[in-house]
Amino acid sequence: MTSASGQDTGSQQVLAALQAALAAEQAASYGYGVVGARLPQGSAKQGTATADWVTHLRAADKLTVMISARGGKPVPAAVAYQLPEPVQTATEATALAALLEDRVAQAYLGIVALPESGLRSFGAQQVRAAALRAAAWRGSTQAFPGLPTASLRTAGSRPPDAPANAAP
Amino acid sequence: MADGSASASRIPAAGLSRRALLTASAAALPLLVTACRGIQVLGTPPPPPADVRTLQAAIAAEEAMVARYASALKLLTLAASTRYSAAAAGIAAYASARAVHAEHVAHLAQLKSRLVEPPGARPSAHLPPTYPTATPGATTQSPSANSTPASSPTSSPTSSPTSAPGSAATGAPSARGVLGELELAEQAASDRLIAELGGLPPSLAQLFASIAASEATHVEYLRAARRGR
Numbered sequence: 001m002t003s004a005s006g007q008d009t010g011s012q013q014v015l016a017a018l019q020a021a022l023a024a025e026q027a028a029s030y031g032y033g034v035v036g037a038r039l040p041q042g043s044a045k046q047g048t049a050t051a052d053w054v055t056h057l058r059a060a061d062k063l064t065v066m067i068s069a070r071g072g073k074p075v076p077a078a079v080a081y082q083l084p085e086p087v088q089t090a091t092e093a094t095a096l097a098a099l100l101e102d103r104v105a106q107a108y109l110g111i112v113a114l115p116e117s118g119l120r121s122f123g124a125q126q127v128r129a130a131a132l133r134a135a136a137w138r139g140s141t142q143a144f145p146g147l148p149t150a151s152l153r154t155a156g157s158r159p160p161d162a163p164a165n166a167a168p
Numbered sequence: 169m170a171d172g173s174a175s176a177s178r179i180p181a182a183g184l185s186r187r188a189l190l191t192a193s194a195a196a197l198p199l200l201v202t203a204c205r206g207i208q209v210l211g212t213p214p215p216p217p218a219d220v221r222t223l224q225a226a227i228a229a230e231e232a233m234v235a236r237y238a239s240a241l242k243l244l245t246l247a248a249s250t251r252y253s254a255a256a257a258g259i260a261a262y263a264s265a266r267a268v269h270a271e272h273v274a275h276l277a278q279l280k281s282r283l284v285e286p287p288g289a290r291p292s293a294h295l296p297p298t299y300p301t302a303t304p305g306a307t308t309q310s311p312s313a314n315s316t317p318a319s320s321p322t323s324s325p326t327s328s329p330t331s332a333p334g335s336a337a338t339g340a341p342s343a344r345g346v347l348g349e350l351e352l353a354e355q356a357a358s359d360r361l362i363a364e365l366g367g368l369p370p371s372l373a374q375l376f377a378s379i380a381a382s383e384a385t386h387v388e389y390l391r392a393a394r395r396g397r
Contacts, residue, residue, distance in 0.1 A: 105378075112370075112374050112377040113370035113371070113373060120373060121362065124376075124377040124381075127380075128358065128377075128380060128381040131381035131382065131384060131385050132384055132388060141271060141382060141385040141386060142271075142382060142385070143275060143382055144375075144378045144379070144382060145381040145385070147378045151371070152278060
């Protein structure tokens with residue numbers, strides 16, 4: 001009796017997560033255009049930015065196909081996006097690239113939260129790829145790529161879905 | 169005796185002999201005690217759910233990784249204390265490994281915060297035996313490594329950059345070898361976490377995926393340190 005509505009809810013959750021990832025990829029594609037423009041012409045970093053830009057374009061294409069295959073309508077990219085900070089220098093461009101990857105990783109964590117194992121694995125692979133790109137731009141690693149600080153817990157606090165073999 | 173026999177002979181009027189009453193009381197005592205202690209003592213407790221076991225295994229693996237780094241840092245201290253040209257590489261390797269070690273400590277804290285243990289539980293009592301224990305790979309510290317790292321200022325480094333940690337030739341560990349082993353461990357840990365995502369609660373799956381991504385970045389970070397970049 002509840003299966004039909006449950007399936008609808010599940011489908012909506014899947015589509016919402018895929019749309020969020022698509023939006024992040026589209027924003028990253030735009031952002032890399034800015035990054036590449038602020039990096040020294042012909043430099044290795046600009047070459048990396050170009051490669052990453054292509055990666056995000058392809059990822060957006062893949063998500064578009066996935067959304068369509070599930071009966072959804074992919075939301076088109078915006079014409080322009082508001083940058084979090086003005087980007088005038090190569091250092092600022094590098095910082096923007098790292099930030100874009102952080103946001104992409106965060107969006108794919110939304111797919112990891114879905115119950116479907118295939119999507120989970122896909123999301124995790126994309127989180128890992130984004131974290132690798134972010135670390136390359138930043139020159140350092142992060143303990144929890146994509147996870148907002150607010151979602152990290154101190155010892156003793158328990159998230160609602162934490163596994164427990166005893167009541168606290 | 170005669171009185172006892174006589175009284176015993178009178179008890180059947182009540183329906184039970186004295187011996188039978190004593191036997192029945194002795195037999196009933198454990199049942200009464202059991203009832204007072206609850207149903208737990210009647211059987212073994214059920215095994216923890218699959219997601220709990222997965223989390224426990226991840227905690228054990230992360231503990232092993234933290235221990236592996238602690239051991240590696242000791243080896244890298246030795247490498248950095250030599251007077252060889254490898255000392256600079258050892259210092260850089262130590263700094264890199266220490267930074268990654270701190271992130272593993274953070275991973276472990278987050279994983280542990282997701283598990284609620286019953287009071288008095290022994291965490292190690294239910295760890296899957298298939299997980300690695302806290303042995304830092306094949307890097308064993310030879311006793312001679314504790315002696316003066318460079319006995320002669322004119323001696324030259326004999327360990328190759330790619331030799332295994334704990335070079336037999338010098339007794340000093342190779343920084344590159346130590347980092348190389350850590351890279352392998354990181355890659356395996358990252359892959360294992362992603363493989364275990366199925367069946368986990370959403371927030372725990374996200375934590376696993378994030379830690380897996382972090383460990384993948386450690387591979388590249390350590391590789392760059394090993395290559396001196």
